[in-house]
Amino acid sequence: MTTPDTRIGSAIAAATCTLLGTTVPATRGTASTNFPLVDAGDPLGYPLLFSQKSRLTVPAFQTAPTFPLTALSSQSIFVFDENIRIPYTDSWAVGLQRSIGRDMAVEVRYIGNVNKDPWASENWNVVNYRESGLLGANGVDSTPNQFALAQANLRANLAAGNGGTFAYTGAPGTTPLPLFLAAFSATPIAGASNTANYSSTQFTNTTWITALDPFNPNPQSIATNLWTGNNGVWKANAVDSGIYPSNLFVMNPAVNQAQVTRNQGSSKYNSLQLDVRRRFSQGLAIQGSYTYARGTAFQNNDLHLPLQQRRATTIPHALKMLWTWDLPVGRGRRFGTNLNSWMDGVLGGWQFSGSGRVQVPVFRLANTVLVGMSQKEAQELFKQVRVDVSPTGAVTAWNMPKDVVDNTVLAYSTSAATPGYFTQGTPTGRYFAPASHPAGFNGAGDPGCVALFPNDCAPDMFFYGNWFGEFDFKFLKKFKLPGRATFEFDVEVFNALKATNFANQLTVPANTLANTFRINGQDSNARTGQLVWRVTW
DSSP: OOOOOOOOSSSOBOOEEEETTEEEEOOBSSSTTSBOSBOTTOTTOSOOOTTOGGGBOOOOOOOSOOSSOOOOTTOEEEEEOTTOOOOEEEEEEEEEEEEETTTEEEEEEEEEEEEESOEEEEETTOOOSSTTTTSSOOSSSSOOOHHHHHHHHHHHHHHTTOOSOOSOOSOTTOOOOHHHHHHHHOOOGGGGGOGGGOOOGGGGOHHHHHHTOTTSOOHHHHHHHHHHOGGGHHHIIIIITSSSOTTSSOSOTTSSEEEEEEEOOEEEEEEEEEEEEEEEETTEEEEEEEEEEEEEEEEOOOTTSOOEEEEOOOOOEEEEEEEEEEOSBSTTSSBOTTOOHHHHHHHSSEEEEEEEEEEEOEEEEOSEEEESSOHHHHHHHHTSOEEEEOTTOOEEEESSOHHHHHHHHHHHOBOTTSTTSBSSOOOOSSEEEESOBOTTTTOTTOOOBOOOSTTSSSOOEEEEOOOEEEEEEEEEEEEEOSTTOEEEEEEEEESTTOOOOEEOOSOOOOSSGGGSSEEOEESSOOOEEEEEEEEEO
C-alpha cells in the first residue's frame, strides 16, 4: 500500500492505494469525488499555507482488505505457480581449429543449447470444448461427442431431403443434441428426444454449419459461441438457467480471465559451423562461414493436452562472407608503383570490400496431405516459380503449376451442407488436400480423422525454398591532403547483383487463389547505391 500524497497546495494531488493486487484511487483535491486537503469543517478553509501543516487531513481510504473478496465477471485473476522456477539455458560449444599456411585458419565447431523452464502464461479460462460434451462426456447428459453427432445429423438430414440442418429430426441417422437444444431454447435435457423442440433457426445457421465441416472442423469456435455468443443468451439458457453447471465451459466462470504463469515447455537448437578466416595480409582479408542448423520447440496447443514437440523452421543452410581487398594498383603496391600523382589519384589506392549471404529457407505445412504426387515430386514443383502475365498486364507469381493450384483450391473449397462436400467442383490429378476428413471419404475402411492441431491427422511436411542470395559491395578511395588530413570517397552498392528473392514462398493452402501458393512479394529491395565523402584530420 502506498502512502497517500501529502503535498501542500491548492492543486489536485494524486495518489493510489494498492490493496491485494487492486488499485484504490486516493486523489486529493477540491472536487466532490476527491479526498479533501483540509477538513470540511475547518473554519479557515482555503488557501492552505505551507506553514499550516497541522491543518492537513488524512484521507479515509480503505487500509485493510475486506473478506470475502467477491469476484466480478469484469475482473481477471493473474497467478504465479507457487513452484515456479527461474528459466535457464544449457549451452555447449566445441570446436577444432587448424591453421592453413601463415595467413589462414579453418575451424569446425558444434554449438547447441536447450532452453529449459521458460515462463508461459496459461489460460485457465480457455473455453472447454472437450468435457463440455462436444468431444467428450460432460457428466450431465448421456450424449458424448455432440460435435460428431451434429456432423452426422447434418449428413443424415441432407440424405433425407431435410436440407442443411443439424437438428434432430427423427430421420434415420439423426441423434438428439441436448447441449445445443438447451443453449438455443433453454429446453431441459429430458426434452431433447422430442423432435418438435428443434425449431430454432440456429440449427441451419451457416456459422454452426461451417464449424461442422469435417475438412475444417472447429469445435473450439462452437464452444466459444455457446459460452459468449448472442450477447450471453445461449449461456443463460444452458448454464444460468441451471440445466448445466456454471463451470461447464470454463473453470473459473466468475471472472473474465484466469491466467497462471508457470514453467512450460522448452526449445532446442543444434548447429554445425565451418569457419574459414584469412587475416589481413598482402592487402586481402576474408572471412566466410557455413552453418547447418536444426531446432525444435514445444507447443502448447490446449490446456487439456500435453505439450507437443515440433521441428522449428530454423534456416537449415546458411553461407555468409565478408572480405576486404586493397587492389594491388598504385604507389607502394604490386602494380603501378611508379605511377605519377595524377594517374595514382585515378587508378591507385582503391579498396574493394563487401558482404554476402546465401541461405535456403524451410517451410512447414501442417495437417495437409498430398494427392497424386509424392513429397519429392511436390518439392521439385515448389522450386519452379511460375510467373503469369494477364492480358491487362497484371503480374502474379506462384510456387506451383496451375493444375496443382487450381485443384488445391477445389480441395479446400468444401461445405458440410453440400451433398458432395466440394462447392466448386471435385479436384482431380495432383493437389494438396486437408488431412482432416469424414469417415469413409477415402474408402469404406477409412475411419476418418478430426484435425484440431498439427500432426493430428498427418505429420508436418517440410519444403525447402529457393536459395536466397544477396551481396553488398563497397569501393573506397583515399586521397592524402596537405598536412595530416585525408579525403575519403566511398561508392556503396546494396543488392549489387540485383537478386530477386521471393517472400512468402509457401502459403497455407486455402479456398481462394489469392492465398494458395501465391508469392506476394520479395525479400530483396532493388539495387541501390550511395556516394559517401569523408574528411578526417
